Amino acid sequence: MARAISTPRKVTLTAVAWIIGLLIFFPILWTILTSFKPEAQAIADPPMFLSFDWTLENYAVVQERSDYLRYLMNSVFLSIGSTVLGLLIAVPAAWSMAFVPARRTKDVLMWMLSTKMMPPVGVLVPIYLIFRDTGLLDSRVGLTVVLMLINLPIIIWMLYTYFREIPGEILEAARMDGAGLKEEILYVLTPMAVPGIASTILLNIILAWNEAFWTLNLTAANAAPLTAFIASYSSPEGLFYAKLSAASIMAIAPILIMGWFSQKQLVRGLTFGAVK
Amino acid sequence: MPTLIRSLLGATALTAIAWSAAAQQTNITIATVNNGDMVRMQRLSDHFTQLHPEITVDWVILEENVLRQNVTTDIATGGGQYDVITIGQYEVPFWAERGWLMSLDDLGEEYDVDDLLPAIRSGLSVDGTLYASPFYGESSMVMYRTDLMEAAGLDMPDEPTWEFIREAAAAMTDTANGVYGICLRGKPGWGENMAFLTAMANSFGARWFDEDWEPQFDTEAWANTLNFYMDLLTNYGPPGAANNGFNENLALFQTGHCGMWIDATVAASFVTNPEDSEVAETVGFALAPDNGLGRRGNWLWTWSLAIPSSSDAPEAAREFIAWATGPAYLTLVAETDGWANVPPGTRQSLYDNPAYLEAAPFAEMTLRSMEVADPQNPTVDPVPYVGIQFVAIPEFQGIGTQVGQIFAAALAGHTSVEEALEQAQELTTEEMEAAGYL
Numbered sequence: 001m002a003r004a005i006s007t008p009r010k011v012t013l014t015a016v017a018w019i020i021g022l023l024i025f026f027p028i029l030w031t032i033l034t035s036f037k038p039e040a041q042a043i044a045d046p047p048m049f050l051s052f053d054w055t056l057e058n059y060a061v062v063q064e065r066s067d068y069l070r071y072l073m074n075s076v077f078l079s080i081g082s083t084v085l086g087l088l089i090a091v092p093a094a095w096s097m098a099f100v101p102a103r104r105t106k107d108v109l110m111w112m113l114s115t116k117m118m119p120p121v122g123v124l125v126p127i128y129l130i131f132r133d134t135g136l137l138d139s140r141v142g143l144t145v146v147l148m149l150i151n152l153p154i155i156i157w158m159l160y161t162y163f164r165e166i167p168g169e170i171l172e173a174a175r176m177d178g179a180g181l182k183e184e185i186l187y188v189l190t191p192m193a194v195p196g197i198a199s200t201i202l203l204n205i206i207l208a209w210n211e212a213f214w215t216l217n218l219t220a221a222n223a224a225p226l227t228a229f230i231a232s233y234s235s236p237e238g239l240f241y242a243k244l245s246a247a248s249i250m251a252i253a254p255i256l257i258m259g260w261f262s263q264k265q266l267v268r269g270l271t272f273g274a275v276k
Numbered sequence: 277m278p279t280l281i282r283s284l285l286g287a288t289a290l291t292a293i294a295w296s297a298a299a300q301q302t303n304i305t306i307a308t309v310n311n312g313d314m315v316r317m318q319r320l321s322d323h324f325t326q327l328h329p330e331i332t333v334d335w336v337i338l339e340e341n342v343l344r345q346n347v348t349t350d351i352a353t354g355g356g357q358y359d360v361i362t363i364g365q366y367e368v369p370f371w372a373e374r375g376w377l378m379s380l381d382d383l384g385e386e387y388d389v390d391d392l393l394p395a396i397r398s399g400l401s402v403d404g405t406l407y408a409s410p411f412y413g414e415s416s417m418v419m420y421r422t423d424l425m426e427a428a429g430l431d432m433p434d435e436p437t438w439e440f441i442r443e444a445a446a447a448m449t450d451t452a453n454g455v456y457g458i459c460l461r462g463k464p465g466w467g468e469n470m471a472f473l474t475a476m477a478n479s480f481g482a483r484w485f486d487e488d489w490e491p492q493f494d495t496e497a498w499a500n501t502l503n504f505y506m507d508l509l510t511n512y513g514p515p516g517a518a519n520n521g522f523n524e525n526l527a528l529f530q531t532g533h534c535g536m537w538i539d540a541t542v543a544a545s546f547v548t549n550p551e552d553s554e555v556a557e558t559v560g561f562a563l564a565p566d567n568g569l570g571r572r573g574n575w576l577w578t579w580s581l582a583i584p585s586s587s588d589a590p591e592a593a594r595e596f597i598a599w600a601t602g603p604a605y606l607t608l609v610a611e612t613d614g615w616a617n618v619p620p621g622t623r624q625s626l627y628d629n630p631a632y633l634e635a636a637p638f639a640e641m642t643l644r645s646m647e648v649a650d651p652q653n654p655t656v657d658p659v660p661y662v663g664i665q666f667v668a669i670p671e672f673q674g675i676g677t678q679v680g681q682i683f684a685a686a687l688a689g690h691t692s693v694e695e696a697l698e699q700a701q702e703l704t705t706e707e708m709e710a711a712g713y714l
Contacts, residue, residue, distance in 0.1 A: 040552045043527035065315065124349065132355045216342055217349065220357040221305050221334035234339035235310040236467070237522055237542055239552060 035245035042242040058246035075225035079208035082147035094159035162196030226251035304359035356586035359593040372407040408580035409601040413621025415645035445512035448535030457512035459534035463521035464684035466676025471665040479573040489713040491704035518688040544638035561641040575665035576649035
């Protein structure tokens, strides 16, 4: 039986939750408000909360100066492409480690995770040289592969965790019914792990969308995604906060909307196992 | 059948024409920063492509530090991603020496290389060869509130001393009303607080290295510099000065919180623009201060355009640079955006132009500031390096930023001036030993 919670306690908890939520959301709210301010009022001291001259000029300027759609399409291509490519490798890898573990499986998993511990700048020059020699600089294909590789350990780890919670007996039963490896993964394992795979996909898309180091270093004019679009609005000399805010909102809006609609799956996938 | 053959032949001819036209097109990629003048250049680049329909232009605009990292990686590895790059005076000497930049000695007669300001041209040349063409140049100077100065009963000379600056800062400070006598850079970084402090140190007789590359932070001249800077900012500066860079101080000055601000001359057009500045009508200008030692505390910087050796379209890149940094571009900007918005600080002819002098009240002081800056002889005592607010060696970016962090910590009150100088001396010595200078 659920424990009864008193009304004052409920009100307090709700208030605390709202305050924490608003605190976390405040930077985004402030960015949204700043994007509607004239540049001079964006830096006003004391800061202006709502009583400023609302304007859409910053969005118009950003739209006029930059080819937003090109950056957006690059972001979509890179995040979805790297996720699909990553899943093609990660699903069989996670399956083998979850259901056919070897003596060194745990070491392999740790080794994969350890690649995330190295600062990316440590391998920038070698990767840059490989890209230069293979003609992949400023190409969406090359960047998709890099984003897939940097997120692969996380995808494998997440899928491995979900697969581990699926009873091996179910797969054994499928095998006894004559299912081959392909059928076992496609028709038995995957449907059972859908919540886990869905949250893995969503998380990977978000990570790829927000990745800034490689996307800024390996692109120039053709493959640059929205991270480069944002970076183009920061200025060392001159007022730029309002336009930068407008560019930031335009860059995060698609992923924010996607996250909003899929938050239920994302939270469920991240907080529960596959068969709970 | 004859109709089909005719159609096929026609289609083939059209394809061939289209193919040939495409083959003649040259695409150049230009990497630059998001400064107002560069944004204007991007906007006006349609004029260039109309003049050169055979050239198409792609733009990569990035934040300064990101751009510097990208361009450095690209040029050092011969990546060939960019055909025109935006660099400063800092990079030109050693990039040119390593053969990473193409010579720009043949930009054509219309370019008029002799019109370039001598200090700017010299800073972008190696052994008399121009390796980058200046797009806009800047020095630093004192910008001050004429109304506050008058209320304080003082009169700013054209060539103030540091002592006068201290006296004026004390007289103008009115913390109760949020007015601080002086705003200076405190944010750490080789291009932030260290740009200001290095230039200031020159006027105090200090230098980064002696002629044998021995670091000089243990000298009295550096102690005097840092003590004076701390005294100014802690007594008469805004709160949290250790976090203030160019943009933060610009915001403070424009909203009436600073009596004086010593910073880039390019700020003059911002603080006198009534659309953005609340104090536009009451701003005066003076040369950066000195201590009577023959050097002023002003710097010299140029954003310039160069061609990496790895570019696969150097001729088209050269055409673009000749257009964007030639005298005709200044006239084009004047026609479209007015004389006050013309990129300053590169050509003598601009400062001989009465229309510009009338539109830009800060023009004369900007030119004088640039004329007194000498990157080849930046300090009172001789030094083995070139550069006023930087030391033109590859290691300086790293060392300058780390020393900037040490000094910012002292400004924030975490360490004393003596400790900061000791740490700076130790760190710089270590880095210079590791780099093989010592």
